[in-house]
Amino acid sequence: MSFLEQVLQEIQKIGESIGDAEKVDRLLQENLEHLYEKLDDKNENLDDKLVRELRTWATKMQEILDKLQPEEAKKIAKNILIFSNKIFQFSLNSKASNTEKEIVIAGYEIALKVFDKEAYPQEWALLQDQLGCFYSSRIRGGIAENIELAIQAFNSALKVYTHDYLCEQWANTQNNLGNTYLYRRREDKAENLETAIKLHNNVLKKLYNNEPYSIIWSNSYSLIWAETKNYIGCAYLEREKEDKAKNIELAIEAFKDALRVYTCNSFTYEWAKTHNNIGNAYLQRKKGDENLTQAIEESIEAFNAASQVFIDLDNYQWARTQNNLSSAYLQKKKGNKQENIDLAIKACQAALKVYNHNAYPQEWAITQSDLGDAYQTAGKYSEAYEAFDAAIGIVENLRGKIIFGSNIDSDKQKLAEEANLIYQNMVELCLELANNNPQYYAHAIEYAERSQARNLVELLATKNLYPKGDIYREEIDKLRHEISSKQRQNLSQQELPKLQKGLDELLNKINIEDDSFKFTQKINPISYSEIQDLVEEKTAIIKWYITTNKIITFIITGDKNHKSQQKPLCICSSKGLEKLIKWCKEYFETYHASRNDDNKRHEWKSLLTTRIQKLAKILHIRYVLSLIPENCNRLILIPHRFLHSLPLHALPFSNKQDKCLLDKFPGGVSYAPSCQLLQLSQTQQSLNLHHLFAIQNPSAKNPEANLKYSNLEVKLIKSFFGSYKVLEEQEAKEDNFKKFDWNSLSNFCIHFACHGEFNLKYPLESALILAETEEEAKDKQLKEQKEDGRLTLAEIFGLNLKHCQLVTLSACETGIADFQSLSDEYICLPSGFLFAGSPNVVASLWKVKDISTAFLTIKFYENLKQMQKNSSQLEKGAVAIALNQAQLWLRDLTVEKLNNWMKNMPLTGTEKFELRNTFPFDQIREPHHWAAFCAIGQ
Template sequence: MNEPRKKDELIPLQQTSLALSAEYANFLGEILLTISNSNGDRQSVYSLLEANLDKLQEGIQTRRGVSLPKILRRLAVARLPEMESESAQSMQESIRILGDWIQQFPLGNKAEKLEIAITCYEASAKFFSRDTSPQQWAELQNALGRVYQKRSSHNRTKNIEQAIYYYQEALDVLSREKFPRDWATTYNNLGTAYFDRILGSRLQNIEEAIRCYEQALLVRTFEELPEDWATTQHHLGNAYRDRIYGERADNLEKAISYYQQALKVRSAETLAENWADTQNNLGNAYRERIRGDRAQNLEQAIICYLNSLQIFTREAFPDAWATTQHNLGKVYSETILENREESLEQAILCYKAALEVHTREVSPQEWAATENNLGTAYRHRILGDKANNLEEAIAAYNAALEVFTEDDFPQDWAITQNNLGTVYREKGLIAEATECFWSALEIHSPETNPVECLKAGRNLGDTFFSAGLWADAIEGYLVAIRSVEQSRFWASTDKRRQEVMQQGVDIYANLVQSCINQGKLNLAIEYAERSKTRNLVDLLATRDLYPKGDVPTEILNQLQELRREIVLEQKRIDVVESNQEISEDRTRLNQLRQQLDNLITQKIQPIDDTFSTFYRVKPIKFVDVQKLLPNDHTALIEWYILPETFVAFIVTPQAQEPILWQSSKEDLQALVSWAREYLTADLEELGRWGWKDEEQKLSQTNILQNQRNVQIANAKDLATLLAQLGEILHLEHLLSFILPSCNHLILIPHRFLHLFPLHALPFNNGTCLLDCFPEGVRYAPSSQLLQLTQNQQRTEFSHLFAIQNPTGDLRFSDVEVEILRQNFTYQDVLVRDAAQKTAINNQRLRTAHCVHFACHSTFNIQSPLRTPIVLAGAVSKKAVELERDIFVRQTIQLEKCLILAEVFGLDLSQCRLVNLSACETAWTDYTSFSDEYIGLSSGFIYAGSPSVVCSLWSVNDLATAFLMIQFYNLLRTSTSVAVALNQAQLWLRDVTMTELENWIEENQLPLRPTIKIVISRLFRQIPDDARLFKEPFWWAGFCAIGQ
């Protein structure tokens, strides 16, 4: 500070030629004099301001036509140029300080204070030249940018653009080399301006903000500038919390991390206000957090807010106190408590407390935000009269819209419009509701803000759906689905993509029903398809996508290997996160993705500039579904389960659209009840041959006989269940839509229907579905997946890789593999103890045409990616002697098994068939509403095999051995895996004891002496014309998936 000056020397404003108000002129003079004499102590200035609050509240539109900003502006024009250099510099300094201090003054009109600050900085800026005083000039550009960014009066959009202009002007003269700290500060400020920006894409603005913050951190390091570093960490937390691009869950985890980094410097003892601010924002991130336990996240948010209130008291920091009350209101609105009524009442109290400080006059933006959330609290309120609560909600939303205009706050305006629409819908005001939803969609598009667009699109579709306006409902749902698919495209792991799809599964279902009701059956099946197996479809499409042009083979090999490693690492992360709430380290995944990006940009794009890391799979159209039928004698049935009914789309070569059959509500209820009974039935007690208890010293014969009696009883129960299922699905009626000349059928189930042997569903005449289609019945997870596997037509079938009885207890598996291997010229078979995980590698697998696993498996419903193929050494000898369920579920060592997540890393690029001759290998995650088809079969399809044979339950060792031997015998003369399997199944069903005995002799099964004795006794005890395996349990457990 310079020497103190006298009031009459500092500002003789009354004597100027300008007609100024003496009262305001004197007041301004007192302020500047006090600043000049203050030695940096702002309290004396604040005392003067507090005594003259009327001059800070009347505003620019005062009736007297005078205000401090006006007087300051005239002073800068009329007085500063006439003053001597030293006096002018002193006055300029006092004016600049007033600009700083007035913003921190807690009382008075906020808008008026910002106008004063702007005028102060503009006046001071005239004193400096960008050429002669670049640093001082840039500091004032920075100051102007900060104030314009805060300014909500006049045109907010223009204010923020003006702020960006000032920051960029400052960066024109500030270099990182000459003025590193100022350069970094300006980039930090520019980031905050882009974060607040209204013009342009919200998505792109946030990305630009993040880029600016990252620039600032090049200088603002923890070691050199810890407080500045913490400030930018805090801002990065804000940016990632609101980030639109990328996976929402990941962004929130990053936001929490940045806030926690900031708190390493911002402590309650040394930087109390900053600490409280970060605590507040950290609470917001926990409130919105996706990962972890929802209740615990909300509880952590409350803790953060209460921490903040230790500093932000109403007396000391009224504005921040009100903001925190607002945030507490939001968390109470969302809190999962037993007493929901009480939580909502608490939320309303918090919002009303915030409004006592955040008035429309003082803090219009904050006031509007609180009114909006208060409206939502009233909309959900349980206490009080429902109609009155809805009226309160409408009033609050309309109040918010007085400030949240489309021009000044387009994002908030759109959110409030969507909220208002939901209340109108509850009141039955359809036209008003849909007008609000359309208004929201004018701002929120799937590409720029998919999360908010999804809300509005879903609301629009649901409103029209409830009103029976199907064409309009379709329009709304189509927008919502584009939003779901955009969010899914940005998700970084399959697990998160599945979660995104599950959150939108109701939209697909309602769209399909709307299309059906509107008679748009082609569109209905297309969107039914669009909701199925999306992760696997994307993986397969990307796996088979290669660049055009003369790209060297080694580059293509690197591309293939990196893709495989990325998928494998994604699956590893999904496995880990399925067993813990915290986020797994993604360092290696990010490194692999960076390597892939580098390979594409540096090695591939110079040859094929259209090739990209990211690829959107084009959804399948009905005409393409129809093209999947290889001839005029093939039909396809695709099921889709809706909320109240289920439908079957029947695709034939002749029809221009699918034939539709839709169930009744009672049919769906019956199907769900049937599925519950089937899935909880004690079918796991079936098929235990080979699992004997040596300690009981029972003879082989007694064991076989006892188990056979149990199995036959349960097998008959299965036959009864399948007969019931056929009736519920109206199978015979469905087949009436298919021409009698059709001899080949493709089945595409949905959700839990994947688990059932639909090919074995019986008819009243004693036949079953297989009997009707001599050219085979095969399955596919979805039409689009079938389309992708059709591109993998492989005819070579001479090289076998097989796993044979690795646990040593499946005696007939030894027989099975010893016989079937004779069909192959090249045989790579790992027998018993040799079949260890370390022996299975891509060097062996990539040359195999057929991969056969004769071993144990069981589906892991809690964590499907941990579903094991049990290999040698995975269980102890004692465990092998126990019942299978105890062995598989309790004593298995997964690290010695090949689990589903690891299957995705296998290279089966030459493989025609994978045969999973083990238990429950066709099972998928039937709890997934998004029908993602997560099971061993999906892993082997991705690994490269177009066909997979797998089992639907715990299959019997002996029956399986006979079935598989006959299957490979038939496959020698058949080009179709499905036909060979179906014929083998019908053979096993119909074979008599005499025929079976002859067949054993013809195939020269290598039976050990003890087993020969057991089988001989069995044949003597059962009549010659008896069909031992006639029940579906014995022969129907396997299905052919894919080609």
């Protein structure tokens, strides 16, 4: 048992002393004395279990304090703060891990229960301000979530501090808040930076009337003025709005202002920090080669000045300065190039002697990445590989810290975007190394995989983790889905602790019988040999990976002897990438403009065929296909980033332009977000559909939204099933859907014949549009809980569809993923249903026509059921085969074929007549009619 565990064990005895104030106080004093003796020579880490116990203890302490007299509670709260502060000092003065901060935060949160705003406003505000500082540097729980907590704490403090009352404290907290917005990951980055600048400017305005440095007040709050200038300089340096060069000059001006107060003799530490900041500003100053050379020399001079101070005062700041020096030397044009690279490597290595991956994981990863860049520039590829690999390992460890909190997908996505360049560099480096050692081709594919759709991979890989003996299985399933859903919604500050408490209580019970169980765990990345095992004979995978320099196309086949099995093809230069980016920009901009404009929608549709043909050329699809064995009849596409939202299955491959990938691969063309997700989906049971659950035209009451052909669609689809449940029109309420007992069905599919929409700004708010719940109750609380008829992606994560085998989203925009993201997080409606339990999802890539969609989906199910008649269980890829055949049938449909088909359908004479006269035979070969849907998953 570690020392900190012993301390916490002693403190937990307090929980047995409810109502006994003297005993509680004595136990705290004894532990403090014990702590004073041991802190200097102990360095132990707390594990997840201990942190959970700490939260349980904190809850008990709050219950104790609620039952005590105010003076007794105040006395104990002060002792807890003393204890917490001592722990904090220990964490600063040693190599302790970030876990010790959990004790500090817990102590402050407990103290806030005693020192409330009404009775102790100043103490309460001080605690909030200090908590904000602790949250700002906290790792556990996710950096983005902690920054939000910090912002909330600083804003709370500012309810007491004003520029008229406790103005110095107000200014410090304003600056703390502004600096926190500088690093905020949520919401719009540009707006966050504007908020930071506004907060700092507010200090300058309220305290100093925006006057320049003046002797009149140089001795009054001059340090706050200098600190504010330093903060605002950092914000200008990161600012995205206005002219970049102008912002850099404003930053330099602000830093120079700060240096009027900070001198090397009077405020040495602050002087060094400001030199580090101004060095960064010089490094970003780019106004022509001559000025750039001078700016880099000035930055190196500033960094060296700061470094000489920090080496004796602050190891952490010294390491930061060394890292900055590395960047400067790597960009330096003056002098010997190799000497500059060597100095860059030396500076990174020096920084890494201070940083360790436990206490400073982010900084350590950044420095390892910079070291990799330096080695790669020097041509030392093996050393660069080791550095990038180390950086990636820590990035993935940081992902593991983001296990609880609101907006979890967004937080992980932001981290993935920040780390994206490391993965890109590693993939390109592996391809470079493979020129002499072919085994690195496999490593290139593996590292590309490790950066793709990781959120969904982690969710699917951990959802079936249970304790030994499968104890508490139902409780775990319920909590997993509830947490997955709630964390993707805007949780209130009351809901989040309740979920955390429920999770802690369940884990405490489980760990009594299985102390090794964790709610989540690190997921091992898929290996190249495992990827090969996914590919059966006559099957090929085309996997794209986009870097800042090129498009890389990997080809993996089931033929172990095939040449493309070992060597992926890099088909696109930077020029080709420029063409692709331009193509995608035009495609998505015109589509987005067409969503609510009939004229632009017509234009988008008319250009779709030409655009798809152009995309095929940019991706060199004919050449790629020439490298796939002729006997391959099944194709699995694994897109990257914005390619997820494109109809790649419709790419033409012949000069005639009338044949696409669907024609070439009769065994099916399907999609998977990544190879590892494909692997996870294939572990689920084979397809064997018995029951249908359908949503039918929920918007029927609205003349503008009524889907005329969806009624016919569901009528014919259900005729293929012996057992079905249909929620028709107003019965298809969101509430009815959510409350349905999914465990009452087995081997079933869900068919949505409704409206859908992709939310470009907030992808988690993308939704299927069901019927609204009519509110009859007058109770206010019930009204607030009324369902709005929008089944959002966040809510879909809360469904438990473990017996579902197929979800068909016969609606608009159901397969569009976030195409603006720099990372490759697969955030779209299919991701929610894959997590909910369905191994197969059929979804659309644009706004679809009601009539053509109805025909397509009816034929799709007809194909599936026909395949099932021929075999008790459907083969892998059956969904893709059935969908692809339906798409080709629809594309090539004629009046004669339609008449023959309708003979076998349960249609009335009137229905046949109407279909024959309204079907768009003259347009049906246009891809916007037949190519919108894709098969995702198994």
